[in-house]
Amino acid sequence: MISVAIIGLGNVGTHLYHAFKSNSDIHVIHLNSRNLKDTSNVDIAIIAVSDDAITEVSKHLKAPLVVHTSGSASMDELQNIGSKGVLYPLQTFTKDKIVDFTNIPICLEAENGDDLMLLEKLASCVSKQVFHINSEQRKSIHVSAVFVNNFVNHMYTMAHTICNDHNVPFEILHPLIKETADKIKSISPIEAQTGPAKRNDAKTIKKHLDLLNQHQQEIYTKLTESIQSYGKKL
């Protein structure tokens, strides 16, 4: 039995709490960072608060091992007295959408081997994908996640606007969105690249720009140039 305290009532804290709670090998309590209780009797305290608050919250925690869940904060931002580590679940969480942790990669880091083993035991209770990732690697994963999640979602938003402006149901794009995401499981994204930018099809690019407003044109042009510059590098 591993005993865990999760600090923070946001998305990550709430989803982790529910994942751990449903596992009989873990005893878990959920705490509000503004009303901290004594955590000296748990094995691991997990800080799931905004990056700016990690250091301050960590100072009050007396658990033998304290970890944070941030992709971009380094392990050193923890200032607890005991051992330090990181447990970073690599997924986008929405408050009301239930998430199955089984296939969520969990990136672990710790100061020493025993702590890493304990974290691995904990993470393996809920996920099949557990990785040892150092702070430098984790930061590169975090910025990569911005590209494949935040920026990709923004592309969906821009397409949604274009569809709305031309009385087309956005749902017509759902199968293409799914296939685009599926495709890179079997071939690398550089091989999967298609379209007028990749083909240097100036006629189609011109047609597309004619349909767009100024802001959309700027993004279209910037990304078209970026695809073409990648093509030249190969």
Place this chain on the structure above:
Amino acid sequence: MISVAIIGLGNVGTHLYHAFKSNSDIHVIHLNSRNLKDTSNVDIAIIAVSDDAITEVSKHLKAPLVVHTSGSASMDELQNIGSKGVLYPLQTFTKDKIVDFTNIPICLEAENGDDLMLLEKLASCVSKQVFHINSEQRKSIHVSAVFVNNFVNHMYTMAHTICNDHNVPFEILHPLIKETADKIKSISPIEAQTGPAKRNDAKTIKKHLDLLNQHQQEIYTKLTESIQSYGKKL
């Protein structure tokens, strides 16, 4: 029984041919555009060649109804003597990857009601998602598809490069990529937007920029500003 000739041996032509061939209500032949036979005895000739060649190929076709499969070419580019139309399957095709047409949206356009009904009968044999889409709407779908397919795939490529440069397996991002694509089926992409740009989290944005090369920084900054400008419009 509908008899069909498909002209063009590229991805779209090949995938359409195989989809039609497996259906007992359709008789289909597959022709090379450089070696055209008489098509006057088929019901529909489907031109699946590059946009630039549509007009030239159409001049040689004597089928009563000739359609092209392009998202960006207008119906008027057809110069056959008989009726004209469009049958545009909205999907990304790869030569060696088998595609199930059942859930691929097929966008239809025709000059008159009878032809539209015939195209609908044909398309419904292979797909559950058949739409009547005029040339203007189809062009907006085509440019939207560039955003959700070509540009999204380019975001995957950029993340792939960042991962490679930091010795992180790109596969660690697969579950996030899948969840990002799934999420917009239940909530709109503007609601699904998260991340440092959306939160105006200047500290994290600075950390990310420090990890990137100049080209990556330019794209990151442009898309961050774009997300922020969308936020202000709401």
